[in-house]
Structure formats: C-alpha cells, structure tokens
Amino acid sequence: MMPRGITRCKGMLPTLLGLTIGLALSFLRAPVIEPDECRTYETSLDSNNEALALDNSVPAFPASDEEEDFEPQIIVDPKLKPKVDLEANKKKVVRSRYISTELGIRERLVSSMITTKDTVSSLAIAQNKTLGHHMQKLLFFFGSHEQPFRGKNHQPAGMNIVVHPEEDEIRILYQTLYYLYQHYNEVYDWFFVGYDNSYVAGYRVNEIVNHMSITRKLYLGLPARIHDEKIDGYYCKQSAGFIMSRALMMAVMPEMNKCLSGITADSPDEWLGRCLLTLTKGEVGCVNTEEVQTYESINLENDEQFDVETASSKLFEKAVSAFPVVTTTEVYKLHKRFSEVEIDMTYRKIEFLQEEIKNLSAKTPQGEDGLSWPIGVNPPFQPSNRWEVINWDYFDSTHTLTCPGEIPKCELSDMEKKDVNDIVATAVSRLQEKYKPQGMEIDLIKLENGYKRFDPQRGMEYMLDLKLRVTVDAGQTELSHRVDLLRPLSQVEIIPMPYVTDTTKINMILPVSVDEAEALRVFLDKFEKKVLMGKDKESILLTIIFIYGAAEAEKVHQKDDPFTVQKERLGALEVKYGSQENRPKVIPWMSIKTDIPSQLRILDVIVRTKKFTADSLFFLASPHADVNADLFDRCRMNAIAGWQAYFPVPFTQFNKEIAPDVKEEIEIKGSTGHFDIYSFDETCFFNSDYMAARSKFAQKSQKNQDLIDNIDLYELFMENSELHVFRAVEPALKRRWTLRQCSVKRGDGAVDRCERSNAEGLGTRTQLAMKLFPDEVNSDDT
Numbered sequence: 001m002m003p004r005g006i007t008r009c010k011g012m013l014p015t016l017l018g019l020t021i022g023l024a025l026s027f028l029r030a031p032v033i034e035p036d037e038c039r040t041y042e043t044s045l046d047s048n049n050e051a052l053a054l055d056n057s058v059p060a061f062p063a064s065d066e067e068e069d070f071e072p073q074i075i076v077d078p079k080l081k082p083k084v085d086l087e088a089n090k091k092k093v094v095r096s097r098y099i100s101t102e103l104g105i106r107e108r109l110v111s112s113m114i115t116t117k118d119t120v121s122s123l124a125i126a127q128n129k130t131l132g133h134h135m136q137k138l139l140f141f142f143g144s145h146e147q148p149f150r151g152k153n154h155q156p157a158g159m160n161i162v163v164h165p166e167e168d169e170i171r172i173l174y175q176t177l178y179y180l181y182q183h184y185n186e187v188y189d190w191f192f193v194g195y196d197n198s199y200v201a202g203y204r205v206n207e208i209v210n211h212m213s214i215t216r217k218l219y220l221g222l223p224a225r226i227h228d229e230k231i232d233g234y235y236c237k238q239s240a241g242f243i244m245s246r247a248l249m250m251a252v253m254p255e256m257n258k259c260l261s262g263i264t265a266d267s268p269d270e271w272l273g274r275c276l277l278t279l280t281k282g283e284v285g286c287v288n289t290e291e292v293q294t295y296e297s298i299n300l301e302n303d304e305q306f307d308v309e310t311a312s313s314k315l316f317e318k319a320v321s322a323f324p325v326v327t328t329t330e331v332y333k334l335h336k337r338f339s340e341v342e343i344d345m346t347y348r349k350i351e352f353l354q355e356e357i358k359n360l361s362a363k364t365p366q367g368e369d370g371l372s373w374p375i376g377v378n379p380p381f382q383p384s385n386r387w388e389v390i391n392w393d394y395f396d397s398t399h400t401l402t403c404p405g406e407i408p409k410c411e412l413s414d415m416e417k418k419d420v421n422d423i424v425a426t427a428v429s430r431l432q433e434k435y436k437p438q439g440m441e442i443d444l445i446k447l448e449n450g451y452k453r454f455d456p457q458r459g460m461e462y463m464l465d466l467k468l469r470v471t472v473d474a475g476q477t478e479l480s481h482r483v484d485l486l487r488p489l490s491q492v493e494i495i496p497m498p499y500v501t502d503t504t505k506i507n508m509i510l511p512v513s514v515d516e517a518e519a520l521r522v523f524l525d526k527f528e529k530k531v532l533m534g535k536d537k538e539s540i541l542l543t544i545i546f547i548y549g550a551a552e553a554e555k556v557h558q559k560d561d562p563f564t565v566q567k568e569r570l571g572a573l574e575v576k577y578g579s580q581e582n583r584p585k586v587i588p589w590m591s592i593k594t595d596i597p598s599q600l601r602i603l604d605v606i607v608r609t610k611k612f613t614a615d616s617l618f619f620l621a622s623p624h625a626d627v628n629a630d631l632f633d634r635c636r637m638n639a640i641a642g643w644q645a646y647f648p649v650p651f652t653q654f655n656k657e658i659a660p661d662v663k664e665e666i667e668i669k670g671s672t673g674h675f676d677i678y679s680f681d682e683t684c685f686f687n688s689d690y691m692a693a694r695s696k697f698a699q700k701s702q703k704n705q706d707l708i709d710n711i712d713l714y715e716l717f718m719e720n721s722e723l724h725v726f727r728a729v730e731p732a733l734k735r736r737w738t739l740r741q742c743s744v745k746r747g748d749g750a751v752d753r754c755e756r757s758n759a760e761g762l763g764t765r766t767q768l769a770m771k772l773f774p775d776e777v778n779s780d781d782t
Helices: 004-029 099-103 123-131 171-183 201-208 245-256 258-262 269-277 330-359 412-439 514-532 549-555 564-577 599-608 630-638 689-702 703-710 713-720 748-760 767-774 774-781
Strands: 044-046 051-056 107-114 139-142 158-166 187-193 220-223 223-227 232-236 242-243 296-299 319-323 393-395 441-455 459-470 475-488 508-512 538-550 589-593 617-620 644-653 673-675 684-688 725-733
Touching: 107 123, 107 171, 107 201, 107 330, 107 774, 123 139, 123 330, 139 171, 158 171, 171 187, 171 245, 171 258, 171 269, 187 201, 187 245, 201 242, 201 319, 220 232, 223 269, 232 269, 242 245, 245 269, 245 296, 258 269, 412 441, 412 459, 412 475, 508 514, 508 599, 508 630, 514 538, 514 564, 538 549, 538 564, 538 599, 589 599, 599 617, 599 689, 599 703, 617 630, 617 689, 630 644, 630 684, 630 725, 684 689, 684 713, 713 725, 767 774
Parallel strands: 107 139, 107 187, 139 158, 296 319, 508 538, 508 617, 538 589, 644 725
Antiparallel strands: 044 051, 187 242, 220 242, 223 232, 393 441, 441 459, 459 475, 617 684, 644 673, 644 684
16 A cells, blocks of 8 residues: 555656656757857947947857757847848849830731832732731741832832842751741741742631630641651742741751751742751641631632632632732632621621520520620610710711801701711611511601710711602502611720830020010919929920011111010010020020911921921920920820820910909810810920921922911921821910901811810800890899
8 A cells, every 4th residue: 555645646657757868868969068159258348339248358259160969149249240242142133125025025016028029119019918907917938039119110018028149049948947037936836838839818817826825836827748858858849938936947947957958848838848857756737617717718729710709609618729820810719709708698697696696685684685786795885873874966968067166056067967968878778678578668758866975985876867759569659767887996996106205305486576575574474483493403494486567677677676575574584594604595595587477487497497406306386385294294195206296275364354263374164165176276296296297288389389378287297297186185385365367368178277266265155145134234233
C-alpha cells in the first residue's frame, strides 16, 4: 500500500515529467560559448536624442569573416547602420503606350499583293479599290533594280507599296515574306499573300481567319501535289493566294534563307511549298480545309465559255478567289458579282435570324407581342419623363418645319432632298414588291406628309403619308397610305484620329478694325487677367492686326492715328510684362491697309511675314469674344494638322437695348443670348493646312484675283481641302453683341450669313414683340 503523500502527488507526475524532459532538451540544443568570446556591453543614455546606443568601441559583428553562425543584433546607432543607395536600386519601369501591347493582343490579318512594275498602275490599283476596304492592312510588293517612280511615273495615291531590289520571282516572294515577318510578326496573327492576276474576295478571307485558332502552324490555300524522290507533299498555288499563320512564320522564317540556295523549283509557289515541307520535316504542307473552314478558288481557265454574270451563285458563295484575270475590267466584273452574292447571302441570313427570333419569342413571357419591329432591331426608346420624349420633325418633298433659329419654315438642303427622295423611292418599291403578286400596279402621285426622328437605340425612323395610284383589272383608284420605315444604325466604327496634346503653343490672331477699337480695350482687360497673369502666358502668343481703311490711313499720315490709345495700352503692357531685353514682345502688332478686311487677306499678310512655321497652330479670334483656358484647350484638341479644322459656335449676347437681362458679365441663358450658328469669325487651324488650301484656291483664281474677297476661311477649307471641318457648340466661347458690317463685296454666302446673324442676334421673339408693341404690353399690365 502506497503512502498517502505519494498518492496525493500522483496527479502531478505527468506535469513534472514533461518539464524535466523539456529542460533537458533545451540544454542539449544550447550553443557552447568559449570564455574568451564573452563580451560586456556598456550602455549609456544619450541626452541629445534620447536613444539607447551601443559603445562604439565594441564591434557590431564578430571579427572573423569565417564565422557564419552568429546571433542577429539590432543596430540602433545611425553611424553603424549599413548605407544603402536607394536611388541606385530603383528600377525605372517603362510602360507600353497601349495596354494591348502589354497584354500581347494582336490585330487579326495583314494582307499583301505581289504585283509587277508593268501592272502596278493597272491591276494593282484595281485590287486596291476592290480589296482595300475589306482589309485591316494591305501592302503591295514588286521587284525592280531601278527606281520605278520617277519622271512622269508617279506612285499611285493611297497605296502602300514596297519595292524589292530583286527581279527573280522566287526572291521577290522570299523578300515579301521576310518583310511581313520583320515588320508585322508582333502585330498580326495571320498573313495573306496573293498576286494581282487574281481577284480576292476580302470578306471571305476575313471570315476564314476569324474562325480559326491562332496557335496552329497553318499553310492554307489551293493545294497542288509535289511528288519526287526528295519531297512528297502539297504546296499552295500562288494564283489562288494563300494564308499563313504567325506560328508557322515564327517557326520557318529564321531559316528560310537556306532554301534560296538549297532548293530549286520552277515557280515561286512550288519553291515555297518545298521549303516549308523541308523546314518542318514534312509536318506542314498546303491544306484547303481547317476547322470546318474551306479555301476554294474559281479557275477561270477551266471553262472558256465562263460568264461571270450568268454563272451559278453557289460557285461564288464559298470561293475566296478567282484566277487568272488579265484586265481591270475583269476585276471589276468579278467584284460586282461577288458583292451581289454577298448581299444575297446577308439578306438570307437576316431572314433566317428573324424567323428564329420569331419562333423563340413564343417561349418568352411576352410572347410574340413582345417583338419589336423590325424583328432583330432594338425596340424604340422609352422616355421616363416628358423631357426625354424624342420629337418628330415634319417635312414634305421641298420644305421642313425644323429650321435653325426661329424660322418657321425653310427649304430642304440638297442632302435632305436626296434623303427624302431615297426613302420615298424605297417605300414605293417595297409596296410594289408586296402587292404586285396580287395583280396591283402601284404608282406614286406625291408625298403628302413626312415625319422623321432619330432614335439613338435604333436609327432614323420615318413615317410617310403617300398618295398612290392603284391600278387593278377593274380600273384605277387613288388612295392615301401611311408607311413606316427605319434606316437602322450600322456597325459602330471607331475612327482613328491622330494623337494630339494640350500643350501646343497657340498663335492667336486678332484683327481689329477702327469700329472695334473700344471692343479691343475690353478684350485686353480680359486677356491680361486670364492669360498674362495666369499660367497660359508662355503658351499663348497674341498678335494684333490693326486694319486701316483708305480714310483712316490718310489720318495716320496727318498724325491722327485712330488706334493711338490702343497702341499706348500695348506699350504699357510691354513695360509691365516684358522684363527681358531679347525676349519677343508680349503682344506684337502690325498694321494693314484694305477696304475689304477679308479673312484671307489678313492671313496672307501673317503668312508672308514668315514669323510662323508650317506647324504653327492659329486661333483666329474676335475682339468681341471672351477667351479662357477651356477654350484654348479645346482649340488644341480639336484642330489636328492635316486632318481637321475647328470652327466653334459661339454664345452671342443679344442687343442689350432689346434684351433687358443682358449684363456686363456674359451668362449663358435663353433670355440673354443664343448660339450663333452663322458666326464663323473664330476658328482654329494649322498654318500648313491653310497654305495648302490657299495654294489650291490660288490656282482657281488666277484669272480673277477679286475672288479672294468673295470667300471666307470656312468656304476655303470646305471647297479647297480634304480636311474635316468640325463645327460644334462651344460654351467656353462667349461674344458680346455687335452689329456686323455686311459688305456686298464679300460674296453671297458670307453676306447671307452676316445678315442672318444680325437678324437673329437682336433678341428673342418675345423681346422683339415687346419692343415693337410697348403700348399693348402696358395695356395688358393695367
């Protein structure tokens, strides 16, 4: 029997045993320290920084470099901390300009056509016209030892042509493939190569590559057999064209130059086929089928009686190309037939999809009642309140009630008349197709009423009330019939625009006549406050043009300058802001003498001074306008050299004698002013674009130099350049009211716009009525 004390301690035995074993193991793992390695660290409290520091006499680490096993120590003394050059360790990260580059996203297809120096001005041009608008990128290649485009032989416009210094057909094909590999290997996934003696249906090439995997090593075309002692496989016929994948390009191009000396063949296409079979060890040869996509071609030599216009449509539906073609006429005939077949296939596909949508609609909660018209097109926009209701515009065959300003009725423009005639002809044609099988002949008598509106979800909607003559076996009758039509929105495309920045220097040109001297004073006050005293001082250069008529010029000779006060103000600004001696004037100015201050005459004087380079950005302004930083930024962004000129629509104040709400500070309100669509005084454009348009206009006006006074800058760009003329409402451009001088010498178009601007700029119709009939207004008040 165990003693009672031991019995009581029995429950503590596992705990004591665990502690004993733990202490024993810790002693076994503890490092053995020699006596001479023990050091004593003395610490002291630094009264300056109140930090605990180690004695500097003691090394922070063991003296021997061979000791690898040492205890980590915290260093708090800044003098003992290792110095790290953070600037040297910083790596500059260079980001790609486009996110698609970082993600490795490539374009789909680049196309090339091999031509000759004899056909580059004929067949190649026809290929560019018929194929170019289908392809993302189209290049033309041919070989020549001489410079092909010199003297009277000009390079065809609008074509990307690469000339190889070779005339051997095999080497030309190799140089073409190497050029595509070198320049577009990282940009495109597929490469199409064709010859200009064949017609290529671009939409079929795109359809094939859009449905295939980009990872395959593919050589797709019209196969022809190679069978001899060395090679047994297929090559693609060059006349039919062929498609190569990027994966195949990357695999064979680094070593393809070996095929030039190691492989002989009778034709370039056979040489390429042998080369690919050799480099890939027979794995990749020409095929005409891949992933349910088939490459077919029409051989026009097989049937001498072949007629493009009467041949079966099924022959063209799956064909990618047709060969050979000898003349441009054959190219255009084939393009016409392929386009007709494509349109027919598209209409059949639309009908199939509409029928499928109609069948599936029965399974939806709304049933067939939920279908919109036309089937497959977005339903009409549903406004949530009365402010979102889209108004219908009324029109007939000659006039419309939707007019600029407050004109109740105006004549349709030429483009609007063309649109009305086209939509009426389409409506009558559809009615004839529908009722002719029933024995009815339908003829149009006239358009009684027309309504249209633009629905952003659908497109342009029309409602037409047509008066028709219906002829049947029993006789004729006249009736009115309403039809609904829709011109749906097509595929939305992003138009590529050149890259512009908001840091371009603006050269502001300010013409000032004698009548505008007081307006110049107000303008200079605003300009000093918003530009000279602001951040845009270095990026805005104002040049003032003082315009003298014959009478004013005579006063100058008599020392009676009408611009004396304004020039003194400019001198004061020069003293205030022009601190450096060699620095250009703060606001330079010049004087011209003319009785007709047209925009072109003023700009001609500016250009002749040669103070401005061809890439200078001009902002032609008016002394009646207020300018600000927002206006300058939009001028920089909307004026693009070689591409676009910007004509902002200003907000113009009403005459303060008629509009009582007009104040000194311009406010954008319906009772104080309006956006003057007839004002073209302010514009942003580049000097190079003006000089190009001006040179073209000078050739037209050689016999009559007075034509320069009959045209303004807007008409110059519209009629004598390929620039986009961008016209938009500009709330940052505000003008004070002024009565324009509409000289009959400035041309009918300019005079008409000037008179319309004066008429609509007086005030609203209510304000004009109150001014004309004040007695009636007072009687109503009493």
